[in-house]
Amino acid sequence: MLMLHGRPRSNYYNAVKAVLIEKGIEFTEVLETVPPTDAFLELSPMSKVPCLVTPSGPITETSAILEYLEETYPDVPMMPTDVYARAKHRELCKTLELYIEWVARRGYGALRGEDVPADEKAGIEKALTQSTRAVSHLASFSPWIAGEDFTYADIFGYFMLIYSIMSAKANAGIDLLGAIPGSADWFSRVQERPSMRRVLDDAKEYAKSQR
Ligand SMILES: N[C@@H](CCC(=O)N[C@@H](CS)C(=O)NCC(=O)O)C(=O)O
Structure with a gap:
């Protein structure tokens, strides 16, 4: 197992x-x-x-x-079979990971009430302004992030954004989902899947047990 x-x-x-x-x-x-x-x-x-x-x-x-x-x-x-579509799927996932989540992560301290230096905040704002444009360019949201089929990019993308949304708002005043047209409805669609509900419920229970 x-x-x-x-x-x-x-x-x-x-x-x-x-x-x-x-x-x-x-x-x-x-x-x-x-x-x-x-x-x-x-x-x-x-x-x-x-x-x-x-x-x-x-x-x-x-x-x-x-x-x-x-x-x-x-x-x-949970991945496209066509070779080019697979490469584009990887490209989208990498973009979400490296240029959204890893950038927003630099400001996660703000979510714990810690100070984030002003130059770091400015760097986050500049980088997220570019990467939200890139994701808007690469993603489909019709209805899923990579097109007609639900793929692991939907799950991965959701989790790359879940904390980034809060960091973008707290550090750069950016509404991350607002900056990526189509992403807000998609985000709600993804979290309604039974698999996601189970994972998110487990995460809530875990957080309660840690208090
Ligand atoms: N690049 C890694 C990132 C995973 C990651 O950053 N995990 C964090 C928790 S969200 C972690 O393990 N942090 C503990 C540590 O760095 O010691 C992946 O794709 O799995």
Whole structure:
């Protein structure tokens, strides 16, 4: 049985969990602590969650895990089959990860009541202004982010935006969904999926248990 190591507070962990549920793959969850145990560092040397332990060994990095799941469990497809469409799907996911989430992450301190320096805020604003334009250019939202079919980019994209929305507002005064036409309705559509409801409910329960 596959074992998903991590924490339901992590947007990356939750993305993999939702894809496992969408694909109907059995898995067990293994909660990991902060700071990490030595045993977890053996599985995930960068101490990052999620880590998926497969019959062949552990895998970290969400995009690597999602591609492994797609290749190992193709019965419920969650990536386009056409080679060019697949490359565009990866391009969209990378853009959301590197230029939205990793930029917004620089300001996550503001969500915990910490000060974010003014020059960092200015950098976030400049970078998000460009990357929201890029996502608007690459995404379809008709009805799903990469076109007609629901793919893992919908789940991954949702989780790249979930905390970024708050950081963009707090640090740069940017309404992230407003800046990407079509994304607000899509965001609501994604979170109505049963897989997503389960993951988001579990995350809420986990947050309550940590208070
Ligand atoms: N590039 C990684 C990012 C994962 C990530 O940043 N995970 C965070 C939680 S959201 C984490 O494990 N942080 C703990 C640490 O860095 O020690 C991926 O794609 O999985």
